[in-house]
Amino acid sequence: VTSLKEGADLPIGVAVPAGGASNSIFVSEERKNIVLQHFSQVSAENIMKMDALHPSQGNFNFDAADELVNFAANNGLSVHGHVLVWHSQTAGWMESFSGSKVEWIDMMENHVTQIATHFSGRLHSWDVVNEAFLENGEYRDDGSIWYQNIGAEFIERAFTTARSADANAELYYNDYNLSSSEPKIDAVVAMVKDFQARNIPIDGVGFQMHIGADSPSADTIKAHFQKVVDLGIKVKITELDIRMNATNNDDALTPDIAERQKERYYEVVSAYLETVPAAQRGGITIWGITDADSWIINLYDQPDWPLLFNSELEAKPALQGVADAI
Ligand code: XIL
Numbered sequence: 001v002t003s004l005k006e007g008a009d010l011p012i013g014v015a016v017p018a019g020g021a022s023n024s025i026f027v028s029e030e031r032k033n034i035v036l037q038h039f040s041q042v043s044a045e046n047i048m049k050m051d052a053l054h055p056s057q058g059n060f061n062f063d064a065a066d067e068l069v070n071f072a073a074n075n076g077l078s079v080h081g082h083v084l085v086w087h088s089q090t091a092g093w094m095e096s097f098s099g100s101k102v103e104w105i106d107m108m109e110n111h112v113t114q115i116a117t118h119f120s121g122r123l124h125s126w127d128v129v130n131e132a133f134l135e136n137g138e139y140r141d142d143g144s145i146w147y148q149n150i151g152a153e154f155i156e157r158a159f160t161t162a163r164s165a166d167a168n169a170e171l172y173y174n175d176y177n178l179s180s181s182e183p184k185i186d187a188v189v190a191m192v193k194d195f196q197a198r199n200i201p202i203d204g205v206g207f208q209m210h211i212g213a214d215s216p217s218a219d220t221i222k223a224h225f226q227k228v229v230d231l232g233i234k235v236k237i238t239e240l241d242i243r244m245n246a247t248n249n250d251d252a253l254t255p256d257i258a259e260r261q262k263e264r265y266y267e268v269v270s271a272y273l274e275t276v277p278a279a280q281r282g283g284i285t286i287w288g289i290t291d292a293d294s295w296i297i298n299l300y301d302q303p304d305w306p307l308l309f310n311s312e313l314e315a316k317p318a319l320q321g322v323a324d325a326i
Contacts, residue, residue: 001320002037004039004319004322004323004326005038005040007326010281010284011282011283011285012041012283012285012326013042013080013283013284013285014035014038014039014041014042014043014288015044015082015239015285015286015289016031016035016045016068016289017031017045017046017288017289017293025064025071027293031290031293034289034309035077035289039077040078041077041078041080041124042080043081044068044079044082045288045295046089047068048081048083049082049083050083050085050089050091050094050111051089051091051092052064053065054111054114054115055093056091057091057097060118069119078123080123080125080126080127080236080283081123081126081127082127083126083129083130083174084112084116084127084128084162085108085111085112085128085129085154085158086129086130086131087130087131087132087140094145097145097149099149101149101151104146105150105154108150108157108158109157112161112162113164113165115165116162116166116169117165117166119169120165120166121166123166125170125172125203125282126166126169126171127172127173128162128172128202129154129155129159129173129174130174130175131174131176132144132147132173132175133188137181137183137184137187139152155173155191156200159171159173159195159200159201163201170203170204170282171201171203172203172205172234172238173188173191173202173205173206174205174208174238175205175208176210178205178207179207179220179221180211180215180216180224185224188205189228192233196231203233203234204228204233204234204282205233205235205236206236206237206239207224207237207238208238208240209238209239209268210239210287210296211240211241211242212242213242213243213244213260213261218267218270221268225271225275226275229277232280234280235272235276235280235282236281236282236283236284236285237268237283237284237285238285239285240268240285240286241286241288241294241296241306241307242264242268242318243296243306244305244306245257245304246300248300248303250303253305257305258305258316261305262318262320262321264321265308265318265325266321266324266325269321269322269325270325273326286307286308287306288306289313290310290311291307291316308322
């Protein structure tokens with residue numbers, strides 16, 4: 001595959017590991033070259049999260065993120081911002097913030113305003129709120145300082161505030177298991193319908209898609225994309241990776257596993273392109289560059305090979321699978 005993005009009529013993105021000020025934004029020159037060759041959009045894997053951008057109250061650290069955004073602009077890549085409000089990777093000072101509901105609203109809205117204003121005009125889109133629902137379709141309550149202290153209205157407030165600060169960035173609600181959990185996708189659909197009825201801005205739903213080799217099935221994935229297509233807004237695959245060793249039976253990526261992964265990437269990307277009309281395609285982002293970088297390895301603490309390039313930075317059959325589908 002010469003270039004994944006070549007001839008594609010939708011953003012083809014990748015999450016870049018971006019180490020921080022002392023580090024190159026791509027960790028290595030080879031990774032940077034892969035990004036330039038194959039991708040048209042970048043997401044920051046960590047450096048645009050709440051803790052990274054807003055480490056102490058009123059103190060913002062934009063250096064690493066600005067470096068990434070400038071690099072993207074200079075090289076014709078768009079940037080998908082990740083993430084304005086999430087219950088995870090919040091700053092320590094937010095966790096220990098104490099105040100009335102009004103003060104919490106103020107604190108959260110100020111965070112969104114400062115950050116969305118800083119990047120205004122430079123980002124293609126934002127994940128405005130991440131992971132606000134549980135698998136059963138209920139709001140994540142105990143696990144989220146935002147829900148606990150503000151209630152469900154934190155979500156719409158984040159969207160309205162983001163739109164005021166940046167009129168042009170597309171605004172996404174982002175979550176995991178949306179392609180597998182029916183109660184969860186249905187809860188998101190109900191939220192979007194409610195937003196649309198009350199003129200709360202929302203432009204799309206991000207399906208993270210940290211998925212396995214066998215499930216969800218292509219039919220289920222398509223049916224869940226279709227629910228969002230029917231709302232008339234965009235569908236974006238925001239964090240695609242495919243685990244191949246969930247049972248931990250393998251300690252190396254064999255040709256057989258690599259071939260099954262290629263077919264699975266082909267199936268998922270095809271499901272997206274078959275279901276989502278061109279005008280509603282927010283794009284497809286792969287959550288990391290090489291298998292060695294993948295967060296999946298740390299998460300499960302066992303060998304796996306979820307991405308398109310191996311730890312030697314060589315293209316895997318999976319890359320061909322995505323290219324064939326596009
Ligand atoms: C992950 C990063 O990949 C890791 O480096 C970090 O340690 C934890 O977060 N859902 C999201 C992403 O929205 O921000 C997460 O990224 C993966 C799950």
